[in-house]
Amino acid sequence: MVTNKTYIESFCTIQNNEVVLNGESVFKIDSTAFADFSKKAYQHFDINYPKFFKMDSLSKLAFLGAELLLKADNDPLVENNTALVFSNKSSSLDTDVKYQKSISDKENYFPSPAVFVYTLPNICLGEISIRHQLKSENSFYIFADFNPVFMEQYANLLLETKKADKVLCGWVEYYNEEYTAFLYLVGKQGDFMHNEQTLKKLYNN
């Protein structure tokens, strides 16, 4: 069914206190906690979106990656039909654990609504959609590892069936200060063929 060629327009990786955009390191700081790293990255990229600081770590990670890849693509006069297809291994477990702690003591039972709203992994897609005014398809999958075969087929399906003009795909994994984000924008043009081999290569770089 899928016959037309699709391409990776741009990609970025965020891990170990570094942001790499299209293969080039664009931000790096010395070892620090993710909260500090994400705040400094937000400042470095001159993002003006105070709600960022209310997000959980998984959403901050996804948001930062999306910010870099979708920034150049935003035309306020054109409806942005970019679908979002993300995946990870730990779902929203990091926030789930934090929330569980807040309700585990019956004598000190004060569940936080602001934490609770992030106890689903796909909330990060909502944050990106609100930021970039996307009313497009979005889905979040849980896999043991980055799954380039599934991601390629699903993104191509969205493009071929014209459900989307572009697809922002991502592996955004966060648990207990360990994090990796690999985001890439798939469309009809670009420097890299969108296929399993390229995805594996870019993900492992």
Place this chain on the structure above:
Amino acid sequence: MEALKQELKSKIVEVLNLEDIAVADINDNDALFGDGLGLDSIDALELIVMLDKDYGIKLVDPKEGKTIFQSIETMAAYIGANRVK
């Protein structure tokens, strides 16, 4: 009452993660929602939890929040009159 107002400003900035707002920037009569500090519905729920956790005040009717959370001034007045801790 002045100390309570300062305490509330600090707590709001910290609990609601208002990273871009300094305590000194908040005036006693600034609107907390809408055009003021721009708080949202989740923030309102957090403020209700804060009243319970820090001051022992349980809001039975969440609609009361609209009046109580108008500003630091109204919050401080309500807490001052109803706190049990």
